[in-house]
Amino acid sequence: MTDFHLVDIKGWECDLQSVYTAYMGYFQLHGIPWYDRSWGHLFNTFEDFLSFSWPVITVTDTWTGRAHIVTRMTSVGAFVKMIKTRFGETLPVVDHILKVDPFENHQRHLRTVTDYASYKKLHATLRAVFLAAQKTRIRSGEPKAIQELWEEKDKTFLAIDFENSERNPSSVLEWGYAAVRCGHLNAIGSWPPVPEENYRKGHYIVNEYLGKIQNRHNPTFPWQYAFGESQVVPKAKLAEIIQATISSLASPDSETSGNNLVLVTHAVSEDLRRFDEMKIKLPHNVLIIDVPAFEACLFKAGLRGAMLDAKTGMTRQPSSSLSLRSLLHSLSVNVDYALQNAGNDAFALLLAFQLLLDPKNTTLPLPRARNAAMPPSNMTLSRSPAPLAFPSMLTPPLISSPAILVPRSHSTSPHALLATAPDYFGRGEPTASRRSSRIPNQSPAPDARRRKVSGVLPDEQGVQRQSTIDRLSSGLASATIG
Structure with missing residues (x-):
């Protein structure tokens, strides 16, 4: 997890793990053999998916009160563009990504998650985020x-x-x-x-x-x-x-x-x-x-x-x-x-x-x-x-x-x-x-x-x-x- 700085809350709404879950569901629904594709290794595990280096912040949902690690839809678009550029194949921006309506209205600390260890460390802070909210x-x-x-x-x-x-x-x-x-x-x-x-x-x-x-x-x-x-x-x-x-x-x-x-x-x-x-x-x-x-x-x-x-x-x-x-x-x-x-x-x-x-x-x-x-x-x-x-x-x-x-x-x-x-x-x-x-x-x-x-x-x-x-x-x- 790299050093962080403050960012505005607007646009940070996609639960990060739900992005990976939504793509796995999309492959299953349409019968796509992702494991045979050149980019398939990025979906072997959630940890492999994180190797893209995702910018994230932590927020709580206005309705449920639950704390989430969220990224932006523009980052999902950047991930799709990377697959197109590096592997020559096009992935859609899938539906069924969990969208969070942040309760917080002030600037939040920006982190970059690159592996499961950094994600786990950030995930451990969610209870404190929930308590503060x-x-x-x-x-x-x-x-x-x-x-x-x-x-x-x-x-x-x-x-x-x-x-x-x-x-x-x-x-x-x-x-x-x-x-x-x-x-x-x-x-x-x-x-x-x-x-x-x-x-x-x-x-x-x-x-x-x-x-x-x-x-x-x-x-x-x-x-x-x-x-x-x-x-x-x-x-x-x-x-x-x-x-x-x-x-x-x-x-x-x-x-x-x-x-x-x-x-x-x-x-x-x-x-x-x-x-x-x-x-x-x-x-x-x-x-x-x-x-x-x-x-x-x-x-x-x-x-x-x-x-x-x-x-x-x-x-x-x-x-x-x-x-x-x-x-x-x-x-x-x-x-x-x-x-x-x-x-x-x-x-x-x-x-x-x-x-x-x-x-x-x-x-x-x-x-x-x-x-x-x-x-x-x-x-x-x-x-x-x-x-x-x-x-x-x-x-x-x-x-x-x-x-x-x-x-x-x-x-x-x-x-x-x-x-x-x-x-x-x-x-x-x-x-x-x-x-x-x-x-x-x-x-x-x-x-x-x-x-x-x-x-x-x-x-x-x-x-x-x-x-x-x-x-x-x-x-x-x-x-x-x-």
């Missing part, structure tokens, strides 16, 4: 790549959230996390994950800032963690706690394969900046999912239905992204706990992520009692938002039922249409009923039997909603934690 595709929110990652059922998805001081963002007031160990749950036959039972979760409050720093524009609610007990820790220990949490879930670093740990964030740049400031190390092969980017890609692809902007009442623009509160509202999630609490936000983020991937099989948390100290402005109480007075033409696609639907603020969620809508990714399976909550010694019952209605409160749009006061039973103490 996979990291980029997943961080950009590509739905197909993220869906495939979830369906592997062997990754650990860790959602995190920081609450920082408005005056000094480097001052971390709270940190929360929620994680689901898919490989563990799948191994014990507990799939899909049930959020309240299977999420590992935690919430930490920094002691030095308690009662001393209060955000005015976006106040935090450190004492309203809804999914366990908050822990007050010294500022100096928070980085150690975060690092230990990551270490307990991550697999070894590697240049050729992705980590078992997948980081799920709602503000990826800010979260990574906090990690750098706190000297928290992530393995280089950790995949990072930015949930707003993922949701925006689903919306652009028409996989989330028609949406209205709750603030303007206008049609949502393709370039827009949703806040965590709006995302939960678009999924018809009943958020009866305080947001802008780091632990609650992390749990809600992981729940929203799972709902975007598998809305039909995700069990929503049971309603919990409202904290009287929690201001109504910090709650989203609508389980199924009331329709707004907008034209009925804004209805979601991919709905198999002929029922007439009315657009809702942010989204016409698949949960509202659970009985008729296929999933986002077009698998078209029969609609699965929502799984009952795993409460020991209790048979499944309709939601209406487990909930009591008490009072009426306004939601974000000023529409009256009924609040709920049931709490999840203490039986979940024995639930499986993934």
Whole structure:
């Protein structure tokens, strides 16, 4: 393999080994005795075929994500011309050469393959090429790549959230996390994950800032963690706690394969900046999912239905992204706990992520009692938002039922249409009923039997909603934690 330089990606689309395969297929199809021809030695083996000295680069395919060693069609033409010049016979440029649509859009390193040893050496780098492209595709929110990652059922998805001081963002007031160990749950036959039972979760409050720093524009609610007990820790220990949490879930670093740990964030740049400031190390092969980017890609692809902007009442623009509160509202999630609490936000983020991937099989948390100290402005109480007075033409696609639907603020969620809508990714399976909550010694019952209605409160749009006061039973103490 000779020294290389950078070349533009355009025109590099022919998988090199498939060129050799296509010619062997052509000879077989047309009964050509290539082994008796003067040029036949060039096709005895793939290694002999490589002796032509093929210019190549490595790329990944946009659709399949697989890495390939590719050459140009002009190089195939040069090979045919060489046979004509040297041996006096004409070979056609054959069909059935595998064409790759490169995912990469930047310049790539040019190599020249002259023998099988150099090809094998280059082929060994393809796993690293695949990993680099996979990291980029997943961080950009590509739905197909993220869906495939979830369906592997062997990754650990860790959602995190920081609450920082408005005056000094480097001052971390709270940190929360929620994680689901898919490989563990799948191994014990507990799939899909049930959020309240299977999420590992935690919430930490920094002691030095308690009662001393209060955000005015976006106040935090450190004492309203809804999914366990908050822990007050010294500022100096928070980085150690975060690092230990990551270490307990991550697999070894590697240049050729992705980590078992997948980081799920709602503000990826800010979260990574906090990690750098706190000297928290992530393995280089950790995949990072930015949930707003993922949701925006689903919306652009028409996989989330028609949406209205709750603030303007206008049609949502393709370039827009949703806040965590709006995302939960678009999924018809009943958020009866305080947001802008780091632990609650992390749990809600992981729940929203799972709902975007598998809305039909995700069990929503049971309603919990409202904290009287929690201001109504910090709650989203609508389980199924009331329709707004907008034209009925804004209805979601991919709905198999002929029922007439009315657009809702942010989204016409698949949960509202659970009985008729296929999933986002077009698998078209029969609609699965929502799984009952795993409460020991209790048979499944309709939601209406487990909930009591008490009072009426306004939601974000000023529409009256009924609040709920049931709490999840203490039986979940024995639930499986993934």
